[in-house]
Amino acid sequence: MDYASLLFAPAYSFFGSNAVLTLADTAGTEVTITVIDKTAGLPLGPNIEIGTVVPGAMLQAADLTAAGVGREDLDEATIAFNGNTWRIASHYPKPVPSGEANGEIVLTLEAFNG
Incomplete structure (x- = not known):
């Protein structure tokens, strides 16, 4: 099954928000990416998801790869979308x-005061 075209493309097209990801590298590299805003709370848990008030966002792993960004680059990065900036x-x-590369990445966010 092609999750990217059948599931993620419609969901990110309808629910997605443009975001600017600023990496914690020395250049302060900025990447534009689409996220789904989950700042009202993320479902967390390995087998049974439990609703929380932990703010978060979702993005497609393939979009991150296409932008030339690795998951390790997300450490200490900031992301701005819908008028707010988060760490x-x-x-x-x-x-x-079909694997991690075809799935999503869940971001757990904290308020950014920088």
Whole structure:
């Protein structure tokens, strides 16, 4: 199954927000990417998802790769979307049956005061 075209393309087209990801590298590299805003709270948990008030965002792993950004580059980066800027506190993959590279990345966010 082609998750990118069948599932993610419509979802990110309808629910997606443009975001600017600023990496914590010495150049302050900025990348434009589409995210789904989950700042009202993320579902967390390995087997049973539990709703939380932890702010977050989702992005497609393939979009990150296409932008030339590795998951390790998300450490200490900031992301701005929908009028707010957040620090990426942590991130983890949400793979699909065809693998992590075709799935999503969940960002756990913290308020950014910089």
